[in-house]
Amino acid sequence: MKIIILEYFFLKMPSHEDDPYSQVAKSSLKLKNDETVSKKKKRKQEKKKKLVEVSKIVEEEEQxxxxVQRTKAELAFLKMQEKMQTERIKQKASKTHKQRVEEFNRHLDSLTEHFDIPKVSWTK
Incomplete structure (x- = not known):
């Protein structure tokens, strides 16, 4: 039974002669009015001319x-912002995660049961 199935499978396989893609022309397409002598394109010269013109224009337009000139008030504002930001960073860096969790748990203990949520653990 298995041998018959294998023979049937090999008989039904398309051969290379039946394959429509086996006879594909791999050369370039030949046209009737094909001129073998082609004219050189002048694109390179045009690009060079344009680059020279653009570079001249850029040199002339050097502005x-x-x-940016900032006022005294703007400078004072920026300085104060930097100072406040460094203070915030120092304050956050002063406490460890464990200390922040314990402080949060104390805050939760002080609330009434109406707002009760489970305590946060730093071990899990």
Missing amino acids: PKHT
């Missing part, structure tokens, strides 16, 4: 660099 002085615009620097």
Whole structure:
């Protein structure tokens, strides 16, 4: 039974002659009015001319660099922002995670049972 099935499978396989893609032309397409002599394109020369023109324009248009001038109030504001940010960073870095969890649990203990949520553990 198994031998018959294998023979049937090999008989039904398409051969190379039946395959429509086996006879594909792999060469380039030949047209009737094919000119073997092709004209050179002038794109390279045009690109070079455009690059030269653009570089000349850029050199002529050199504008002085615009620097941002801040007022005294703006400078004081930025300085104060940096100072506050460093203070916040120091404050957050002063406590360990364990200390923050314990503080949060104390806060939860002080609340009424109406707002009760389970305590947070630092071990899990």
